[in-house]
Amino acid sequence: MIKYIALLRGINVSGQKKILMADLRELLSNFNNVQTYIQSGNVIFESGNQKIKELEQQIHTIILKKYGFEVPVIVKTVKEWKYAFNNNPFLKESTIDTKQLYVTFLSEIPSEENVQIMNQLDFSPDEFIIKNNLIYSRYPNGAGRSKMTINIFERKLNVNATSRNWNTVSKLLTLSSPLT
Numbered sequence: 001m002i003k004y005i006a007l008l009r010g011i012n013v014s015g016q017k018k019i020l021m022a023d024l025r026e027l028l029s030n031f032n033n034v035q036t037y038i039q040s041g042n043v044i045f046e047s048g049n050q051k052i053k054e055l056e057q058q059i060h061t062i063i064l065k066k067y068g069f070e071v072p073v074i075v076k077t078v079k080e081w082k083y084a085f086n087n088n089p090f091l092k093e094s095t096i097d098t099k100q101l102y103v104t105f106l107s108e109i110p111s112e113e114n115v116q117i118m119n120q121l122d123f124s125p126d127e128f129i130i131k132n133n134l135i136y137s138r139y140p141n142g143a144g145r146s147k148m149t150i151n152i153f154e155r156k157l158n159v160n161a162t163s164r165n166w167n168t169v170s171k172l173l174t175l176s177s178p179l180t
Contacts, residue, residue, distance in 0.1 A: 001032055001046040005081050005172055006059055007105055008041025009072040009150075009162035017069050027062050037172060041071070042164070044176045052077075056107075072160045074105050078176045085173050088166075089129050090138050101166035102143060104128075104135035104150065110157035118156045123148035130157075137163070 008024075011017045021036040024043065028034045031045040049055055056073045063071045076084070084103055090096055109132050110118075118130065126148040128137045135153060139146050143165075154161050164172070 001048055002050060003033075003044065003046050003078045003176055004052075004055065005076050005078065005176055006041075006043040006045065006055070007074045007076070007162045007164065008043070008059075008063070009074070009160070011041040011071055012039045017067070017071060019063070019067065019071075023066075027066055028059065035175065037175060038168070040164075040168070041162075042168065042172055044172065072107070072162065074107055074160065074162055076105065078173075081169075081173055081176065084134050085169055087131065087134075088136050089131075090127075090136055096138075098166045098170075100138050100140055100142075102137040102139065102163045103166070103169050104137060104153055104161050104163040106133040106135065106153075106157065107160035109133045110159050114157045118153070121152075121156070128153075133159075135161070135163075 011019050021039060025034045025036055028043060028045060031047050034043065034045045036043050047055060052075050055075045059073045059075070060071060084105070088101065088103070090101055115130050123146065125140045126138065126146050128135050128148060137148065150161055150163050
């Protein structure tokens with residue numbers, strides 16, 4: 001069995017696409033050891049299936065059939081999650097406030113052309129760094145009012161994406177990784 005983390009985009013936001021986590025765990029009971037973290041669509045589970053795109057489609061289809069709405073799903077292995085956690089370039093700054101940090105998980109590696117277009121945009125004081133299928137972001141004044149949004153990332157990079165704050169990234173790593 002392989003342990004995965006599934007990220008559902010846009011559920012339980014402002015009363016839209018409401019899914020109770022208990023219901024979600026029940027819906028995904030065909031997987032093993034399913035657990036959720038907070039109400040924003042974070043699911044840890046185990047499966048023998050090694051094809052991530054199949055897992056994403058399976059979860060997407062289950063939700064669509066039950067609720068009748070589309071929910072983009074991005075699935076990462078725990079190994080990929082650890083990579084994302086261990087390679088945040090903003091953590092190299094000794095005075096960084098981790099409450100300012102987010103990681104955006106992309107459905108695939110964007111084209112180099114689209115990355116170049118994105119890198120030309122300036123959202124100062126907000127910053128981002130694209131690394132393969134990850135975007136590390138820093139929002140000194142908070143993400144809520146920033147013009148550097150998930151919709152901009154998706155549109156400019158032409159990929160599906162979902163973001164998590166650094167606290168959630170850290171907690172999901174702790175929940176998915178057994179203590180050794």
